[in-house]
Amino acid sequence: MADGAALLTAAVGGDRGALARLLTLIENGNSAIRELLPEIFAATRGAHLVGITGPPGAGKSTLVTALAREYRQRGRRVGIVAVDPSSPYTGGAIMGDRIRMMEHAADRDVFMRSMASRGELGGIAAATWLVTAALDAAGYDPVLVETVGAGQAELEIARLAETTVVVEVPEMGDEIQAIKAGLLEVADVVAVNKADRPGAERSARQLRAMLAGAGGRFVAPPPILLVVATSGDGVGALADAIDADRSRARSPDQARVRARNQLLRAITEGSRRRAEAHAEWDSTVTDIAEHRIDPITAAERLLEP
């Protein structure tokens, strides 16, 4: 009943309702999508995939809204995917990113979609990537992906983005330095938001000092920009920095890094699906729960060809 191919054709042709339906099929892992994957992949137009991450309350949604406004002024059509966490107990979620993005609600050239994370390691990254591919195919460029607040998950998503913007705020305090370090490692651009607050310049200086000394993956430290998302100050420069990062992100080396991540993700999910479909899945779970077998040996057995 779900005619994915017709939806894709309509979505590529500008039908927003069809695009919305297609995104639902993707998100729900509908079987029609599996056959459609090569077509979705072939229909992509090379949109710049930008991840926006940072701790809760840093102003990610507001900054995404401001960036969308900036890109609209530059004549670009903007796709937005905003991910919020699902409850691990009920599977429910509250997605509030629209509250700050409603100024774009009636703009036909901005398409914004809320996604619940739906479990920790499950479909989120793969589904998010596919959702961005569909937005790309529908002609939105850039596609901005706003992650859940700080933690492990948004590092995963940042691996798939071409350009990752880490949003920080002034005066975050010493106790979260560790989180900042984890996030900052994936930053291609750092935005110090709420820069109208005291201490913004000092925070930017500290970040510069930290990143200048960082070994790891940095060839050159990422640009660190002061922005005020609520007023729009500095947002133009941030958009410039994001655009400037595009060529770095598209070098053959970087493309291979992303390809490897996508492949690993697909393998993980494929293995999981295969194991869950195994006839002995339930009994294996029981065996582990009752200490008859260790989980790693059990996993190897479930995945034997």
Place this chain on the structure above:
Amino acid sequence: MTADAGREQAFPIRVLIAKPGLDGRDRGAKVLARGLRDEGFEVIYTGLRQTPEMIADAAEQEDVDVVGLSILSGAHMTLLPRIVELIRSRGMDDVLIAAGGIIPDADIGPLKEAGVAEIFGPGTRIGDIARYFREHARPRT
């Protein structure tokens, strides 16, 4: 209770909770959003002071199964039929549209005729709303 990340279950029902018009109070909408979250729904909240066009566009982009409109301002007879009309005009024929808030009994009949499926007044239990949504939302694909 242990978090169960791998649990197999039906896809969550997606609900848009919206506050149309010039109405500055959303405690009820937030309590409902939280309650529906705890009932396993995926709830998208728009925030205050939305035009019918913004609500219809949000419903379309989010491909929700249910639109819940919270209104306390007294403008329901103007705004709610307009929102139903805009949502239907975008081809969303099977989206369940319900309303809650301060709505006089005399207006309930005309609102239902205009396409609002159900009206939930003050004192409604969230569990009853959740059950109604589960029973009346379109089938999930």
